[in-house]
Amino acid sequence: MLPLPLVPSPAHIEVSGDAPLPLTGAGITGDPDAAAHLRTLIAARTGLDLPEGDDIVLAVTDGGPAESYRLEVSATGIRITGADAAGLFYGVQTLGQLVRRDGERWVVPSVRIDDAPRFAYRGVMLDVARHFHDVATVRAYVDRAASLKLNVLHLHLSDDQGWRLELRSRPALTARGSTTAVDGAPGGFYTQGDYRAIVDYAASRHLTVVPEFDMPGHTHAVGLAYPDLAEAPVTDVITEGSTPVAGEAYTGTAVGFSSLRVHDEATYAFVRDVFGELSELTPGPWLHFGGDESLGTAPEDFALFVARASAIIADLGKTPMAWHEAGAVARLAPGTVGQYWGFVTPTDAAPHHTRAIAERGGRVVLSPADAIYLDMKPTADSPLGLTWANGATSLERAYAWEPSAVIAGLPEDAILGVEAPLWTETVATLADIDALAFPRIAAAAEIAWSPADGTERTWESFRTRVGGLGPLWTTLGIRFPALEEVPWTT
Structure with missing residues (x-):
């Protein structure tokens, strides 16, 4: 049967x-x-x-x-x-x-x-900075995630291409920093009412919103609004994508070139303002401050910034959250949650940095890019998606990994959970979201929820069960690609 x-x-x-x-x-x-x-x-x-x-x-x-x-x-x-x-x-x-x-x-x-769930944190991330996605689209994604027992929505609210949340303490962030997106697509931002509506809708489906303002890198849009806070772009770190120009909106996809001015006290006044206001808007326990790909920031400056930014968030009564690079900082606020985005088989210092976060009392969310990044192409000929994380990520590869085996020496009780990010360099609509997220989001959900030793936790069982969900997903309006890996029920 x-x-x-x-x-x-x-x-x-x-x-x-x-x-x-x-x-x-x-x-x-x-x-x-x-x-x-x-x-x-x-x-x-x-x-x-x-x-x-x-x-x-x-x-x-x-x-x-x-x-x-x-x-x-x-x-x-x-x-x-x-x-x-x-x-x-x-x-x-x-x-x-x-x-x-x-x-x-x-x-x-x-x-x-x-x-009952295996992990307490079972998340998806939606990048609304590279391409802006309106409230209706976010609500639809919440419904999709909730149907698979996922319980965290991580919103990537700022990047080089745009700042996406209205803050009354810093109005220029949206007045000047929200108007564009990748490839010159229309920008946009959430009013505080919009953001509260998203938080409330997510809560009605038992999802906690984790908002992220990424810094000290990924901050070119901050420089559009407040030029005195931003360093000039460091263009020699760019390996692909268009070159940014200080004071001009960036619509390319390069990373690592931007930085806040780490030694200026005005920068930390800014950090206190934006995370203080974000804290008041966000009932959940976590505030994410990014900390990834700060290639334009010297290591000692990165360490100074991360220590101070994480302390500011902790002083607000929230738990800081950051990408795993923050684990390189000895003075990272104790209890900070680290998010690992290296590969299933790590290739650099990421495991050391991730273990360091746990050793300081923090826990870890696993998002291995070559398994669970939903923005990777599902097949080599997919018109959407990227391939930098070891090429196209098939559904089978998205399913065939075990969280406790990724970081050697990291005990399972240090793993808070699993999150599947969806970066949006190529994603402009809800149809695009569906085309990349499904059915691989189901693999993330099962890895996060189901016991590792369950009798049905096998690839053959999973692909058959996913195929059986085709009619339900169709009636719910989910435009999933009919991948050949799955025996779909018609």
Whole structure:
């Protein structure tokens, strides 16, 4: 028998020989938020409008690990219980994946599932700086991520090409630094109301927003708004892409050339202003300050900046978060979360820097670029995406890695979780997002959620289960590419 089309694979599942439960006329009772999500999901999948009734019971019960749930389906009814609201929501998503057509009926097979996540942090990142993506697009991506039990949305809100969040303390950032994007595409920014709407919508789907202002590098747009804070571009570090000019908007894709003025106290006043205001807007615990690819900043200047910026964020009562390069800094604020973006088989000092973060009391989010960067081409002939991370990244390669094996000497309890970034040099629309994220986002979700030793945690099982989700994704409006690696259900 083919495995049920469940992604991520549950921790424990029992399939009984009982008859399936028909959905027509089945009524829902219990938690109103979960009931609303389930009605929306079932309507999109089947066209059925489920009434009130006691055939499907949804409840939060005390006990069990955070975000865990139990789903029981028999021929007479369905009961989903969550240890908390998030667990109940994830049980609803699992039920949505189980719905299938049986002749003229829509049914749910008789199963019992007990499920809980492996990692607490299961994220996706969306770069809105290279290409700006409006609130509606971000909300759609939140829905996609939540359906796969991902629970963090990392927003990359600033880069050389644009600054994307209104700050009342520094209005020139959006007035002058937000107007363009890669290849001269239209820029844009989120008002504070927009940002709050994103945070609230994500929370309604149990995602925490992690905002990032990248610095001291990736700051050319800051220089457009506040020239006195930025060094002149260091163009000899550019290996490809167009050359930046101080004071002119940058629409290319080169990296590493920009830097804030590390020895100027005005820079740290700026850091306090922007992260102070960001802290007030952000209920989640993490503020990401970047720290990657600072090729135009001398190592000793980088160390000075990272130490001071991480301390500023910690003093705000938030947990600093940075890319793994920050681990080279001895005075990095204790407890800073590091995000590893090297390869599955590391090639440089990244593992040393990552371990150093953990040794200072921080934890690590793993984002190995050659497995989990969703902006890499899924096939060599894909019209979208990049190839710098060991060429095209197939779905099988996106699935075939184990978080505990990436950084030698890093204990599993130091791993906070997994995040799949989507950089947007080639990504301008929601259709572009779907074309690159799916189905590889499902691999990231399973690696982050499912037990490493689960019976269904195999490539053959995964590709079959993903194929079974094709009809659901289609009815949800997800424009995924039908990769030849997957036996798609039609």
